[in-house]
Amino acid sequence: MKRIVTSILPALLFSICSTAQNNDSLVIKKISDEIMSHSTAYENLRYLCKKIGPRLSGSANAQKAVLATAKMLKDAGADTVYLQPCMVTHWVRGEKETGYIKLANGTIHKLNLCALGNSVATGKNGLQQSVIEIRNFDELDRLGEQVIKGKIVFYNFPMNPTYIGTFLAYRDCWDYRGYGPARAAKYGAVGVMLRSLASNIDEFPHTGTTIYNDSFPKIPAVAISTKDAEWLSLQLRKKMQLTAYFKTNCQLLEDAPSFNVIGEIRGSAFPREIISVGGHLDSWDLGEGAQDDGAGCVQGIEIIRALKAASIKPKRTIRAVMFMNEENGGKGGRAYLAAAKKNKEQHIFALESDAGGFTPRGFSLQMKDSEREKVMGWKKLFEDYGVYQLTSGGTGSDIEHLEELGTALAGLSPDSQRYFELHHAPNDVFEAVSERELNLGAVNMAAFVWLVSEYGL
Amino acid sequence: MKRIVTSILPALLFSICSTAQNNDSLVIKKISDEIMSHSTAYENLRYLCKKIGPRLSGSANAQKAVLATAKMLKDAGADTVYLQPCMVTHWVRGEKETGYIKLANGTIHKLNLCALGNSVATGKNGLQQSVIEIRNFDELDRLGEQVIKGKIVFYNFPMNPTYIGTFLAYRDCWDYRGYGPARAAKYGAVGVMLRSLASNIDEFPHTGTTIYNDSFPKIPAVAISTKDAEWLSLQLRKKMQLTAYFKTNCQLLEDAPSFNVIGEIRGSAFPREIISVGGHLDSWDLGEGAQDDGAGCVQGIEIIRALKAASIKPKRTIRAVMFMNEENGGKGGRAYLAAAKKNKEQHIFALESDAGGFTPRGFSLQMKDSEREKVMGWKKLFEDYGVYQLTSGGTGSDIEHLEELGTALAGLSPDSQRYFELHHAPNDVFEAVSERELNLGAVNMAAFVWLVSEYGL
Numbered sequence: 001m002k003r004i005v006t007s008i009l010p011a012l013l014f015s016i017c018s019t020a021q022n023n024d025s026l027v028i029k030k031i032s033d034e035i036m037s038h039s040t041a042y043e044n045l046r047y048l049c050k051k052i053g054p055r056l057s058g059s060a061n062a063q064k065a066v067l068a069t070a071k072m073l074k075d076a077g078a079d080t081v082y083l084q085p086c087m088v089t090h091w092v093r094g095e096k097e098t099g100y101i102k103l104a105n106g107t108i109h110k111l112n113l114c115a116l117g118n119s120v121a122t123g124k125n126g127l128q129q130s131v132i133e134i135r136n137f138d139e140l141d142r143l144g145e146q147v148i149k150g151k152i153v154f155y156n157f158p159m160n161p162t163y164i165g166t167f168l169a170y171r172d173c174w175d176y177r178g179y180g181p182a183r184a185a186k187y188g189a190v191g192v193m194l195r196s197l198a199s200n201i202d203e204f205p206h207t208g209t210t211i212y213n214d215s216f217p218k219i220p221a222v223a224i225s226t227k228d229a230e231w232l233s234l235q236l237r238k239k240m241q242l243t244a245y246f247k248t249n250c251q252l253l254e255d256a257p258s259f260n261v262i263g264e265i266r267g268s269a270f271p272r273e274i275i276s277v278g279g280h281l282d283s284w285d286l287g288e289g290a291q292d293d294g295a296g297c298v299q300g301i302e303i304i305r306a307l308k309a310a311s312i313k314p315k316r317t318i319r320a321v322m323f324m325n326e327e328n329g330g331k332g333g334r335a336y337l338a339a340a341k342k343n344k345e346q347h348i349f350a351l352e353s354d355a356g357g358f359t360p361r362g363f364s365l366q367m368k369d370s371e372r373e374k375v376m377g378w379k380k381l382f383e384d385y386g387v388y389q390l391t392s393g394g395t396g397s398d399i400e401h402l403e404e405l406g407t408a409l410a411g412l413s414p415d416s417q418r419y420f421e422l423h424h425a426p427n428d429v430f431e432a433v434s435e436r437e438l439n440l441g442a443v444n445m446a447a448f449v450w451l452v453s454e455y456g457l
Numbered sequence: 458m459k460r461i462v463t464s465i466l467p468a469l470l471f472s473i474c475s476t477a478q479n480n481d482s483l484v485i486k487k488i489s490d491e492i493m494s495h496s497t498a499y500e501n502l503r504y505l506c507k508k509i510g511p512r513l514s515g516s517a518n519a520q521k522a523v524l525a526t527a528k529m530l531k532d533a534g535a536d537t538v539y540l541q542p543c544m545v546t547h548w549v550r551g552e553k554e555t556g557y558i559k560l561a562n563g564t565i566h567k568l569n570l571c572a573l574g575n576s577v578a579t580g581k582n583g584l585q586q587s588v589i590e591i592r593n594f595d596e597l598d599r600l601g602e603q604v605i606k607g608k609i610v611f612y613n614f615p616m617n618p619t620y621i622g623t624f625l626a627y628r629d630c631w632d633y634r635g636y637g638p639a640r641a642a643k644y645g646a647v648g649v650m651l652r653s654l655a656s657n658i659d660e661f662p663h664t665g666t667t668i669y670n671d672s673f674p675k676i677p678a679v680a681i682s683t684k685d686a687e688w689l690s691l692q693l694r695k696k697m698q699l700t701a702y703f704k705t706n707c708q709l710l711e712d713a714p715s716f717n718v719i720g721e722i723r724g725s726a727f728p729r730e731i732i733s734v735g736g737h738l739d740s741w742d743l744g745e746g747a748q749d750d751g752a753g754c755v756q757g758i759e760i761i762r763a764l765k766a767a768s769i770k771p772k773r774t775i776r777a778v779m780f781m782n783e784e785n786g787g788k789g790g791r792a793y794l795a796a797a798k799k800n801k802e803q804h805i806f807a808l809e810s811d812a813g814g815f816t817p818r819g820f821s822l823q824m825k826d827s828e829r830e831k832v833m834g835w836k837k838l839f840e841d842y843g844v845y846q847l848t849s850g851g852t853g854s855d856i857e858h859l860e861e862l863g864t865a866l867a868g869l870s871p872d873s874q875r876y877f878e879l880h881h882a883p884n885d886v887f888e889a890v891s892e893r894e895l896n897l898g899a900v901n902m903a904a905f906v907w908l909v910s911e912y913g914l
Contacts, residue, residue: 032619032621033619036621037618037619161493161494161893162490162493162494164489164493164842164843164897166893359816359872359874361843384621385621386621386818386872388845388846415816415843415872415894417816417891417893417894418893434874434875436618436623436656436874436875437872440621440874
């Protein structure tokens with residue numbers, strides 16, 4: 001009998017201490033079962049990708065997506081659905097770009113390329129010049145105007161494959177896309193060809209925003225596929241005489257009116273305390289914006305649907321937000337902040353999913369220590385759903401503006417191994433998304449926002 | 458100054474305690490960098506999938522794969538490469554199966570189906586009969602001979618989507634494929650149509666072994682796609698009058714001679730202590746055997762290559778093993794045990810990768826408590842490479858025979874969300890494998906076998 005008592009006592013103590021977690025765990029299981037069995041996220045994503053397609057800010061498709069996701073939020077059972085006006089960057093690619101390398105012997109090697117977002121066009125005759133390969137900015141600065149002037153700069157900075165988290169490698173090469181054209185223009189370059197920011201070698205060009213510097217000329221800039229970059233680099237190492245030609249037809253128009261799309265469940269106890277969750281609705285125009293970031297949008301919608309379907313009433317207000325213009329302006333995120341300030345809203349927590357709908361591995365947290373501690377106390381609850389990594393770090397560029405209000409921020413960290421094979425590229429299509437991975441991300445996000453809605457931070 | 462001292466002291470203490478882990482961490486980083494930068498695993502997999510193709514035991518392709526992987530091991534720099542003879546199950550599918558549902562109004566619904574592995578054929582006229590849908594074995598037993606006799610049993614047991622680890626759902630429905638035909642035959646069924654063991658709804662039939670019971674007739678058995686299963690179930694719920702027809706042309710031949718393929722690095726200090734690592738070389742015949750289990754094979758080969766390329770000399774012998782006949786006989790694994798016993802080999806550890814080349818999440822361990830404790834001490838080392846889950850559980854059916862020798866066993870546990878969309882199905886092709894995910898699995902496997910080679914268990 002003694003043995004039984006000694007074995008029961010710790011169990012009793014444990015059960016008292018863990019009642020809250022057990023109840024939480026039951027609610028989260030209910031949410032998870034609802035999502036894993038009845039999610040509409042995948043079908044909503046199919047609609048966004050296949051019925052609408054790419055959703056560049058200011059485009060007709062983006063507007064269709066606004067109406068479509070508002071309807072999805074209504075169908076999901078949101079108490080309120082509304083559109084939040086914002087002006088957005090309106091860049092258009094125009095006719096598909098062309099380009100090639102011409103060797104001295106007359107051989108033409110066609111390039112898989114695309115204009116960088118927000119870049120200027122070459123003009124209708126295109127641009128033909130000799131090419132200087134640049135491995136990094138130090139090399140650019142060393143060579144300077146004497147070598148660079150009048151040339152096309154070919155930035156060939158590969159993503160470092162030895163980083164296990166691919167976002168670290170992306171961080172290292174981001175500047176070449178973001179600032180490479182401006183820095184090359186400083187030395188008189190006439191154009192830029194950028195090795196695509198991709199983790200693998202293939203034929204897809206990856207677009208993305210470049211940011212000009214008003215002190216220097218705006219020069220046309222394209223990304224070429226990693227396969228082309230490898231080939232071009234080889235020709236240059238072999239001292240082949242060559243010129244590059246490319247023609248882009250893009251144009252930056254006046255800002256256009258658009259919307260963030262918002263659907264919410266009103267909190268039952270503290271309706272004024274707002275929790276935002278979602279992703280960005282705009283996408284680049286080359287693929288279908290499936291992983292980036294249709295996934296984050298449909299996960300946000302699914303959280304509303306699942307809570308409603310499972311009859312779970314959050315104490316605080318949960319808002320699914322589809323931000324507009326993340327890719328090439330960030331103006332939806334800023335409009336969201338402006339409205340929050342204007343309406344004196346109390347934003348206690350925001351969670352963004354903008355790293356793909358891959359299998360979830362963690363959350364990155366940007367919040368006060370006391371808040372982080374509270375979240376760490378929920379770690380075990382997430383582990384049942386595959387989330388083990390709660391780390392400090394960036395969260396999401398749409399929600400980061402809310403830091404100004406003291407809002408605690410988090411970003412979903414899905415597995416990153418496949419992301420940079422398709423990021424901003426033509427292969428970011430519906431077929432690249434796994435239904436279960438997408439749903440499992442939604443499960444963890446739902447668990448997180450429900451816990452915050454229940455306990456605050 | 459005091460402040461500096463107090464902050465240095467703990468650091469010093471920490472550095473003394475963690476020197477071993479730091480050195481280990483440096484070696485593992487070296488291995489990881491080698492694999493993530495220069496792995497040949499993906500190209501070897503491309504060869505297995507695209508130049509050879511499916512590798513059913515006893516087939517000409519399986520023999521080609523034996524020779525090809527032996528060459529890969531030599532190219533990887535293995536000290537010794539040899540073929541270990543084994544007799545293997547030799548089942549052939551024959552001409553592609555056909556089948557349909559015929560409604561009373563004459564409408565024909567064609568089925569996507571395939572014969573189950575090791576099953577008997579229908580005969581050249583095929584099989585046409587009425588269908589009884591069975592949801593589970595309880596229902597089968599309840600209905601019994603009176604209802605079942607003369608019919609085609611349609612097992613419609615879906616994978617449970619609420620399990621986060623999909624292998625749990627697979628475990629629940631495995632028996633319907635493994636024993637369903639035998640159990641239906643017991644009650645006089647003339648054939649079986651099985652809902653494919655798939656986690657999603659699509660058009661692919663998933664094959665896999667069925668195991669007859671000598672006490673009952675061997676009846677023909679096919680898997681139909683989950684989409685067809687849903688459709689058929691709907692017709693039956695609507696009380697539609699219908700019959701099913703299918704024709705299979707498979708045949709179980711005499712066992713055929715084949716080989717396990719082995720390449721090893723001889724241990725520098727304890728060469729007689731053997732560590733085995735790898736996967737199975739045979740595959741089902743519908744796809745290309747990419748995730749199942751070309752991935753495990755090329756990961757095993759890559760470990761040999763990376764250790765050699767990084768000039769790391771393991772103290773104990775590391776053997777990459779490509780087992781033959783895992784899918785429909787398991788005879789390679791048994792031959793490996795028999796040879797180990799005959800040669801009085803000392804097998805201290807075996808690690809199998811047979812759950813796909815997806816991003817690694819953990820290892821399942823089957824070993825003594827003292828060994829498990831030692832492995833748990835390495836947990837932090839794995840976490841840098843994404844492996845957080847060290848659990849108890851099954852490891853790999855090829856290596857489990859080694860338990861008889863007291864060998865500590867482990868299985869790689871990759872993320873399982875996508876596996877059962879392609880397991881044993883036509884879409885298990887090279888394109889379904891991510892290069893970085895595959896390599897990251899190899900990194901963790903290499904780290905594990907290197908640690909065991911350095912410290913034993």
